[in-house]
Amino acid sequence: MIEQMLSDTSLLKTQGFINGQWVSAENGAEFDVVNPASNEVIARVADLGGKETKQAIELAHDAMAVWSKKTPKEKSAVLRKWFDLVMENKDDLAKIMTLEQGKIFAEARGEVIYGASYIEWFAEEAKRIYGDVLPSTSTDRRSLVIKQPIGVVGAITPWNFPVAMITRKVAPALAAGCSIVLKPAAETPLSALALAELAQRAGIPSGMFNVVPGVAAAEIGEQLTGHSLVKKVTFTGSTRVGKILMAQAAQTVKRTSMELGGNAPVLVFDDADMDKAVEGALAAKFRNAGQTCICANRILVQSGVYEEFVSKYTEKVQAFVVGNGLAEKSTMGPLITRIAVENVSSLVEDALSKGAKLTAGGDNSGAEGGYFFQPTVIRDADQSMRIAKEEVFGPVAPIFRFDTEEEAVAMANDTEFGLAAYLFTKDQSRSWRISERLDYGMVGVNETAISSEVIPFGGVKESGQGREGSKYGLEDYLEMKYVCLGDI
Numbered sequence: 001m002i003e004q005m006l007s008d009t010s011l012l013k014t015q016g017f018i019n020g021q022w023v024s025a026e027n028g029a030e031f032d033v034v035n036p037a038s039n040e041v042i043a044r045v046a047d048l049g050g051k052e053t054k055q056a057i058e059l060a061h062d063a064m065a066v067w068s069k070k071t072p073k074e075k076s077a078v079l080r081k082w083f084d085l086v087m088e089n090k091d092d093l094a095k096i097m098t099l100e101q102g103k104i105f106a107e108a109r110g111e112v113i114y115g116a117s118y119i120e121w122f123a124e125e126a127k128r129i130y131g132d133v134l135p136s137t138s139t140d141r142r143s144l145v146i147k148q149p150i151g152v153v154g155a156i157t158p159w160n161f162p163v164a165m166i167t168r169k170v171a172p173a174l175a176a177g178c179s180i181v182l183k184p185a186a187e188t189p190l191s192a193l194a195l196a197e198l199a200q201r202a203g204i205p206s207g208m209f210n211v212v213p214g215v216a217a218a219e220i221g222e223q224l225t226g227h228s229l230v231k232k233v234t235f236t237g238s239t240r241v242g243k244i245l246m247a248q249a250a251q252t253v254k255r256t257s258m259e260l261g262g263n264a265p266v267l268v269f270d271d272a273d274m275d276k277a278v279e280g281a282l283a284a285k286f287r288n289a290g291q292t293c294i295c296a297n298r299i300l301v302q303s304g305v306y307e308e309f310v311s312k313y314t315e316k317v318q319a320f321v322v323g324n325g326l327a328e329k330s331t332m333g334p335l336i337t338r339i340a341v342e343n344v345s346s347l348v349e350d351a352l353s354k355g356a357k358l359t360a361g362g363d364n365s366g367a368e369g370g371y372f373f374q375p376t377v378i379r380d381a382d383q384s385m386r387i388a389k390e391e392v393f394g395p396v397a398p399i400f401r402f403d404t405e406e407e408a409v410a411m412a413n414d415t416e417f418g419l420a421a422y423l424f425t426k427d428q429s430r431s432w433r434i435s436e437r438l439d440y441g442m443v444g445v446n447e448t449a450i451s452s453e454v455i456p457f458g459g460v461k462e463s464g465q466g467r468e469g470s471k472y473g474l475e476d477y478l479e480m481k482y483v484c485l486g487d488i
């Protein structure tokens with residue numbers, strides 16, 4: 001059925017990809033990939049485990065020798081070719097994504113373009129890896145710093161952005177000279193495998209980019225964090241799993257990059273441009289049906305504009321059309337699983353039982369067959385509710401009230417998370433003041449569409465460590481070596 005929807009049916013791959021070969025599980029096991037809009041099985045994919053992951057790591061280690069013989073310019077050209085192929089095939093990639101992940105087609109297409117931008121960016125950065133010459137401490141010595149690939153990278157990626165979270169790890173790894181073994185989310189392996197097919201067509205050498213799909217996440221994760229040949233682990237996902245991976249990786253002192261959970265506040269001040277604030281908070285909340293780490297989790301609105309904001313925001317939210325992401329009229333798709341729907345329902349129930357009131361949505365009515373939840377607005381939310389503390393990961397917007405700037409900053413920082421925060425105000429001094437006081441890795445002022453390949457994406461506190469994208473993003477894949485030349 002997927003095949004009939006694609007212009008290039010050979011992008012639909014259902015085996016793992018190790019050392020340039022498409023492989024089945026040794027025991028023949030497969031797992032189901034389900035369309036969350038219909039609850040139908042759309043493909044069965046090879047269920048690889050620890051054994052295949054170990055093989056992939058060892059072959060990935062050998063592959064680095066081949067890649068290291070290419071000049072930075074040659075590596076750049078191969079990455080650029082991969083970017084071109086992803087862009088040429090963006091509609092097919094977007095269809096695959098909508099079918100396995102649920103997001104509406106326009107958003108899926110946008111994600112493929114966003115994901116491709118990391119490949120293009122790091123194709124360029126591959127040519128710009130510089131060392132350094134340090135001041136000498138004596139006349140017969142010279143001290144140098146050279147940058148080298150850190151080694152094999154183990155990557156674990158989530159289902160919410162099935163292309164972009166992969167390219168923003170794989171592209172810098174390859175640009176730096178590292179090979180990579182990727183475990184994509186079991187919910188969305190098809191996007192990852194299609195990317196691998198295009199990487200192979202682009203000329204990325206066998207073994208440099210390997211994909212190990214599987215449901216045995218702990219077993220695969222143990223290899224990626226425990227094998228001595230893996231030198232770095234990069235993960236996007238929950239804080240709970242991130243902590244486990246960090247503890248495992250510590251046993252062999254691996255470098256880690258962790259992009260973990262968020263609890264993003266949007267602060268709307270009395271002096272904000274109200275239409276901009278409503279639009280910004282809407283986009284930040286309902287992108288990908290609320291399943292984004294930098295989604296607006298809490299909307300904090302100053303008392304003077306609270307009623308106006310709630311009313312304008314509710315009106316916009318009521319206009320969403322929930323449905324299958326491939327249907328033209330849909331403006332929001334399903335959640336990823338039934339459990340996700342249950343989690344969101346329970347957060348809403350908790351808030352309502354503690355005094356919050358619904359102004360839109362509130363349940364999973366309206367769209368049959370899949371894992372849908374109506375876009376929901378809750379007013380009069382407060383700090384006693386679970387929704388103030390937990391990552392919602394669904395289309396529910398709780399609106400809190402504050403009186404003073406001091407109170408707003410305290411509420412915004414009252415969380416163990418620190419990924420993204422947003423504020424709306426026309427006062428420039430306040431923009432500065434609050435941006436500096438927010439304990440977050442990223443702050444959007446009068447803007448919530450903050451992501452792109454040129455910015456350092458990442459968080460502080462329990463939202464993780466390391467930055468992805470930007471001119472800083474390559475450093476996480478490079479090791480610094482000091483060389484002392486004596487007897488000059």
Ligand code: SIN
Nearest residue numbers: 160161292293294451
């Ligand atoms: C995420 O959910 O962490 C990714 C969001 C983005 O890249 O904008």
